[in-house]
Amino acid sequence: MRPWKGCLYWKTLIRTKPHAIGKYRIHSEGLAWVIIPGKWTFNLACMQIVPWRAFIWSWCLPGLVAAVMLLALPESPKYLLASKGPDAALPVLAKMYEWNHGANNKFPVEKISNTSADMNKSGSGFVGAVKNIAQMFKPPLLRCVIISHVSMFAVFMLSSGLYVWVPDILNNILHGADQISVCQIISDKFANATLSSKDACHAEVSVSVFPISMAMGAVFAITYLSIGVFINKIGRKSLYCGIMFICGIATVAAAFVPHGGAATALIILCLCSGCAASILAAIAVDVFPTSLRAMAMCMMYMVGRSGAAVGSNLLGVTLDTHCHMAFTGFGVFIAGSAFLMFFWPKPEKVRAEMEQQGFSY
Structure with missing residues (x-):
């Protein structure tokens, strides 16, 4: 069993699978069907809560939950290996191995040998991001x-x-x-539309x-x-x-x-x-x-x-x-x-x- 299998499975549960996008739209439209036709309204602090506002907030909630869950995931070991070197990637692999096999099983890898010259090429932070962008606008990637x-x-x-x-x-x-x-x-x-101040923002949705x-x-x-x-x-x-x-x-x-x-x-x-x-x-x-x-x-x-x-x-x-x-x-x-x-x-x-x-x- 590969040490990163459990972490990838967790990522798969959180990120949107391709076919899940269709199901997500079904759920969102069903939620819209329940909320938007409503005629209710109430005040919360200084804001008037109407159905379309409640629908937008309910639509944002899954994304907020997913963002919080993603904070618990480590960075990709492959990316760390390429950008920061073996010393940064090894602890993440060890942690993923621990999740899969339990804390009592010691990670059998003590050192990662990396012969790539790609490490630390672009740096990190804002300067590294600028260098990465500049590199993408050069041949052959342009x-x-x-x-x-x-x-x-x-x-x-x-x-x-x-x-x-x-x-x-x-x-x-x-x-x-x-x-x-x-x-x-x-x-x-x-x-044929006749727009007046009375019905300017009113629309009947079938x-x-x-x-x-x-x-x-x-x-x-x-x-x-x-x-x-x-x-x-x-x-x-x-x-x-x-x-x-x-x-x-x-x-x-x-x-x-x-x-x-x-x-x-x-x-x-x-x-x-x-x-x-x-x-x-x-x-x-x-x-x-x-x-x-x-x-x-x-x-x-x-x-x-x-x-x-x-x-x-x-x-x-x-x-x-x-x-x-x-x-x-x-x-x-x-x-x-x-x-x-x-x-x-x-x-x-x-x-x-x-x-x-x-x-x-």
Whole structure:
């Protein structure tokens, strides 16, 4: 039994598994169904508590609990070995061995031999972070950083940016005619809207939106499970490009199809682009050395979250007045981003060049 097996199992329980994201969305939509339609309100200190505030707080609670639990976990021994050397990694391995075998069993390893020249290359703290970032923007990693970050921006721009507006879009579909496009429904609603000071912040949300959103979560879970089955048979790059291209075409089609049910199905398919984020991370992680890997992944997901913010705000500005243009622009950008993978370098070549510079994997 490997000494780190127990620690990895604990990490697996805390971190979000790929297929668990779909189940998490099912749970969140179920919670929204219970809380948001409520008409209750009360005052807590100087704040008025309404259903949507209670829902947001309840949604944040699992993340806060997970963050507290993560504080009890040690740093990765592999990362410590690459960045600080054997003396820093050995105590962590010994502690993990103790968790697995009990305190009465002595850790049989007394010394770790490390021949890598990667130790202490970048330092630690703010200076080390700056050096790591600078190293990633040099060949041969520069091309990998640009492609992976633009691709992750596109993934989150559609999946999370569109997801913010899905309840509003579905609400329009459920209240509109069935034989016209979703953009026509939104356009007619915007043209006929009369906004007064009395109803400026009032909106009726159809309860039917919540079971549809829960069904979306089930679709995401099935998609993630399918990815696990087919990723080794199809290949990571091919599977990623296929998902992004199909989701891009579905995004364009969702705005023009003259049927509310078909538009809903296409929108759900569009949101499955979020499943490509884990595939993209698996593609990108192979090219970054151990000491740069965590920084690279953090930056990539930070850029992705920026894409979510940009996407949600762009849709918020254009959805009512330029619906067709918004969906078409999003779809073309998403489908086009898949072609960036044709310029992705061979991981073996990148790793060989980085190892010549003294980095280890």
